[in-house]
Amino acid sequence: MSVELSRRCCIRKGDQTVKAWPKEELRKIAETDDLHIAPFREDGETYGTPTWIWSVVVDDALYVRGYNGQKSRWYQAAVQQKAGRIIAAGMTKDVAFEPVDGPTSDRIDEAYERSTVVART
Numbered sequence: 001m002s003v004e005l006s007r008r009c010c011i012r013k014g015d016q017t018v019k020a021w022p023k024e025e026l027r028k029i030a031e032t033d034d035l036h037i038a039p040f041r042e043d044g045e046t047y048g049t050p051t052w053i054w055s056v057v058v059d060d061a062l063y064v065r066g067y068n069g070q071k072s073r074w075y076q077a078a079v080q081q082k083a084g085r086i087i088a089a090g091m092t093k094d095v096a097f098e099p100v101d102g103p104t105s106d107r108i109d110e111a112y113e114r115s116t117v118v119a120r121t
Helices: 023-031 073-081 103-120
Strands: 002-005 011-013 016-018 036-039 055-058 061-064 083-088 091-098
Touching: 023 055, 023 091, 036 073, 055 103, 073 083, 073 091
Parallel strands: none
Antiparallel strands: 002 061, 002 091, 011 016, 036 083, 055 061, 083 091
């Protein structure tokens, strides 16, 4: 699942909104192992309980996956609400969630595989 900055945090370039993470923020998030995710609850206003998860950075974008797959409660809330917040590397960010598939998903798999190898050593 892609985690993009919400419109409130986006960079504006002319008529185009760029939901790009600043490289320094992505670097800090990638270097720490403390990302907590809190999608909105059903009311669309209240944040859910922050859940610790692993994240990866691929192609200058942030991605997360549920340890228990797509049946994870936070994952289901993220898919349904499409927005929430993350807390990582001393930052709290309003974000938008978007499912990912195709070639990007393969690169995310590879990044997770690399991160679990590093975690075991």
